[in-house]
Amino acid sequence: MQVQVIENVLKLNDDVARLNRAALHAAGIFTIDLIGGPGCGKTTLVEKTIAALRDTLNIAVIVGDLATARDAERIAAVCPQVVQINTGRGCHLEAHQVRQGMDRLKLDGLDLLIIENVGNLVCPVGFDLGQDAKVGMFATTEGPDKPAKYPHLVDVADVLLLNKIDLLAHVPFDLPQFYADIKHLKPNAQIIECAAYTNNLTPWLAWLQARITAAKK
Amino acid sequence: MQVQVIENVLKLNDDVARLNRAALHAAGIFTIDLIGGPGCGKTTLVEKTIAALRDTLNIAVIVGDLATARDAERIAAVCPQVVQINTGRGCHLEAHQVRQGMDRLKLDGLDLLIIENVGNLVCPVGFDLGQDAKVGMFATTEGPDKPAKYPHLVDVADVLLLNKIDLLAHVPFDLPQFYADIKHLKPNAQIIECAAYTNNLTPWLAWLQARITAAKK
Numbered sequence: 001m002q003v004q005v006i007e008n009v010l011k012l013n014d015d016v017a018r019l020n021r022a023a024l025h026a027a028g029i030f031t032i033d034l035i036g037g038p039g040c041g042k043t044t045l046v047e048k049t050i051a052a053l054r055d056t057l058n059i060a061v062i063v064g065d066l067a068t069a070r071d072a073e074r075i076a077a078v079c080p081q082v083v084q085i086n087t088g089r090g091c092h093l094e095a096h097q098v099r100q101g102m103d104r105l106k107l108d109g110l111d112l113l114i115i116e117n118v119g120n121l122v123c124p125v126g127f128d129l130g131q132d133a134k135v136g137m138f139a140t141t142e143g144p145d146k147p148a149k150y151p152h153l154v155d156v157a158d159v160l161l162l163n164k165i166d167l168l169a170h171v172p173f174d175l176p177q178f179y180a181d182i183k184h185l186k187p188n189a190q191i192i193e194c195a196a197y198t199n200n201l202t203p204w205l206a207w208l209q210a211r212i213t214a215a216k217k
Numbered sequence: 218m219q220v221q222v223i224e225n226v227l228k229l230n231d232d233v234a235r236l237n238r239a240a241l242h243a244a245g246i247f248t249i250d251l252i253g254g255p256g257c258g259k260t261t262l263v264e265k266t267i268a269a270l271r272d273t274l275n276i277a278v279i280v281g282d283l284a285t286a287r288d289a290e291r292i293a294a295v296c297p298q299v300v301q302i303n304t305g306r307g308c309h310l311e312a313h314q315v316r317q318g319m320d321r322l323k324l325d326g327l328d329l330l331i332i333e334n335v336g337n338l339v340c341p342v343g344f345d346l347g348q349d350a351k352v353g354m355f356a357t358t359e360g361p362d363k364p365a366k367y368p369h370l371v372d373v374a375d376v377l378l379l380n381k382i383d384l385l386a387h388v389p390f391d392l393p394q395f396y397a398d399i400k401h402l403k404p405n406a407q408i409i410e411c412a413a414y415t416n417n418l419t420p421w422l423a424w425l426q427a428r429i430t431a432a433k434k
Binding site: 037038039040065066067068070089090091118119120121122123126139141142143145146148149150151152164167170171172197 | 254255256257282283284285287306307308335336337338339340343356358359360362363365366367368369381384387388389414
């Protein structure tokens with residue numbers, strides 16, 4: 001019975017995700033679902049990405065946390081359209097929550113929707129939100145073994161970020177092991193090093209811009 | 218129907234947790250459930266704690282991860298009794314998994330059982346495993362807002378650790394805000410700063426030793 005219930009929940013989620021995707025594509029919006037552990041730097045990445053691109057792109061953000069509106073308040077400083085979703089005890093965003101967020105945004109004229117998921121390397125992985133790309137984020141401060149220990153994120157992510165590369169000298173982090181573990185799980189994985197806090201984001205911004213441009217064609 | 222199923226799962230878990238607790242107490246064992254995000258330093262804390270205490274205490278470890286036996290392999294270097302539980306897609310340990318782990322340990326003569334939960338600040342919080350104390354772990358590298366954003370862990374934890382205090386100079390971390398947020402949620406919270414990697418663990422070891430001694434009385 002439990003499996004049946006879970007299957008129904010996932011099917012309902014996927015149905016809503018399909019509606020989200022259709023609405024977002026109809027509006028010409030490219031959407032990413034940003035997934036990473038607590039404190040890997042997701043919100044800083046969102047802030048700096050918007051600051052870098054806002055002169056050329058219209059961007060909105062839906063951000064999920066169990067509690068507080070702190071991320072939305074931070075992002076609002078650089079982005080006029082932000083919706084905070086509080087999940088209570090929920091460990092990930094679901095498609096219907098994104099749908100509610102979309103209802104509160106002016107989609108017309110948007111180029112990019114960033115969904116910042118709840119800080120968690122497990123639960124957000126299996127839920128389609130209607131995104132075009134899942135972005136998996138790790139950080140040097142977490143140690144090099146996270147891809148091997150959270151392989152499902154590596155599996156579903158369209159691109160993997162290794163953030164806080166600027167702290168490499170201060171933390172124990174075996175960079176070759178990090179790359180080898182990912183390549184073992186997914187030989188064709190795309191991995192981008194970055195440092196959101198210190199604005200080392202050029203390859204990430206290039207990836208994102210290329211995907212947005214390709215989606216508009 | 219879904220709520221009913223979840224209630225049944227939680228009730229079954231709590232029943233098994235009670236059996237675990239009874240068996241552990243009968244054997245004179247003090248048990249902690251260590252909960253923290255991915256890469257906050259749980260395994261390093263376990264390694265260093267055992268290295269510091271193994272001359273005076275008999276210690277065993279049950280460690281949960283979605284995949285790999287890496288944590289168990291690391292801990293085995295300092296601890297003869299380690300069981301790795303692989304949860305697959307499971308985002309936390311459950312009491313029956315701890316029970317299976319206990320079946321593979323020689324409980325007789327043990328003083329301390331450390332259960333290192335899956336790296337996650339949400340899902341492990343609501344599950345009783347049969348522990349005597351839940352230890353909530355944060356790290357300076359995660360930023361200061363994690364207690365406010367994961368309030369349920371603060372609520373249930375018997376003690377909160379702030380790890381990687383040695384990296385304070387290298388990361389943006391507002392220490393007064395971290396303390397204020399916790400005190401706002403839980404005025405009597407006990408908070409211990411530590412740095413597992415550089416062996417700055419004295420107050421943590423004192424807390425643990427005091428709890429083990431009190432439990433034996």
